[in-house]
Amino acid sequence: MAQQPKHRKALLGSLALGLALTAGVLSSCLTGGRKAGVQPALTLGIMPSVDYLPIAIASEHGFFDDSVELVRFSSPMERDAALQTGSVDGSITDYMSAMLxxxxxxxxxxPVATQGGFRLVFGHNEDLVRLSDLEGKHIGLSSHTVIEYATEKALVSPEGKTLPFTPVEVQKVPIRLEMLRSGELDAAILPEPFATLAATKGLRVVSLPDGIIEHITGLALLRKSYETKRPAVVSLIKGYNKAIAYMQQTPREEWVGSIVQLLGIPPEVALQLQLPDYQPATSPDTTHFAPILEWMKTKKLVPHSYQATGLVPPLPDLQ
Structure with a gap:
């Protein structure tokens, strides 16, 4: 079992870098297929993460038949708050956040499963080479999130028991990365592009055990928007599929600018960034909810009776 989260004060330099990186990926709203003065058919929240890339490319290349406005957020909390208040029609989010x-x-x-990217990053301690070496070490995470879930699932003994470790609460991913570099953390699971950025800074990056965090994100929409804006939803999904086909058929050098704009990273890093195996739109497999939901119930994040009923609707006809 993990101990209670331990809060540590990051160095001023860590905070400065974190704020700079966060500011680097923020910008004014992007629009796709939208004319001046025309109300967008859909408004989607996006973040600097690789699972949003097909949507960003679809917007930039005009693959959406209806206008789609992309609104940038700097944290999952801001994104989820916008969904709760109806400020946006939807966003890509992880299954845990959707169930919460x-x-x-x-x-x-x-309605749609998406593909994200997460890897484990070790700090500068050269004695740490395997997951089992992290027993008792300081691991950066954000409590009650899919990152905490993945950390506990990854750090297990050969007998399948969670290895004890000291969780260090660090919600902002850029600061988590800097604390790895400064030696304040021994390891942390980071989303892309931050895992690749860590590798460029000399930190060791490894893939997580199969199945832990491969199928955890999807396109979340307000039910009202999904039901009343069906033509726009169909346009969104078709544009998403067109973007994936474009990415698969076109050298990355031709769309690397989209990665740079979305993620706020240098072109040379964008060219070597490990991207997911993007797939055309399909419905989420609800069997992937089960281990996450079981963990959520052990943490008392949802009622024991909660079953995620009705969360996945039929995929709309794209014809």
């Missing part, structure tokens, strides 16, 4: 929102009464659906 639904369990609290938010009427949302997850």
């Amino acid at each position: 929102l639904q369990s609290k009464g938010q009427k949302i659906v997850l």
Whole structure:
């Protein structure tokens, strides 16, 4: 079992770098297929993460038939708050966040599975080479999130028991990366592009055990938007599929600018960034909810009776 989270004060330099990186990926709203003065058919929240890349490329290349406005957020909390208040029609989110929102009464659906990227990053301690070496070490995470879930699932003994470790609460990913570099953390699971950035800084990056965090994100939409804006939803999904086909058929050098703009990283890093195996839109496999939901119940994040009923609707006809 993990101990209670331990809060540590990051160095001023860590905070400065974190704020700079965060500012680097923020910008004004992007629009796709939208004319001046025209109300967007859909408004989507996006973040600097690789699972949003097909949507960003679809917007930039005009693959959406209806206008889609992309609104940038700097943290999952801001994104989820926008969903809760109806400030956006939807966003890509992880299954845990979607189930948390639904369990609290938010009427949302997850019609499309998406692909994200997460890897484990070791700090500068050269004695740490295997997952088992992290027993008792300081691991950066954000409590009650899919990162905490993945950390506990990854750090297990050969007998399948969670290895004890000291969780260090660090919600901002850029600061988590800097604390790894400064030696304040022994390891942390980071999303892309931060895992690749860590590798460029000389930190060791490894893939997580199969199945832990491969199928955890999807496109979440307000149920009302999904039901009343069906033509725009169909346009969104078709544009998403067009973007993936474009990425698969076109050298990365031709769309590297989209990565740079979305993620706020240098072109040379964008060219070597490990991207997911993007797939055309399919419905989420609800069997992937089960281990996450079981963990959420052990943490008392959702009622024991909660079953995520109705979270995944039928995929709309794209013809």
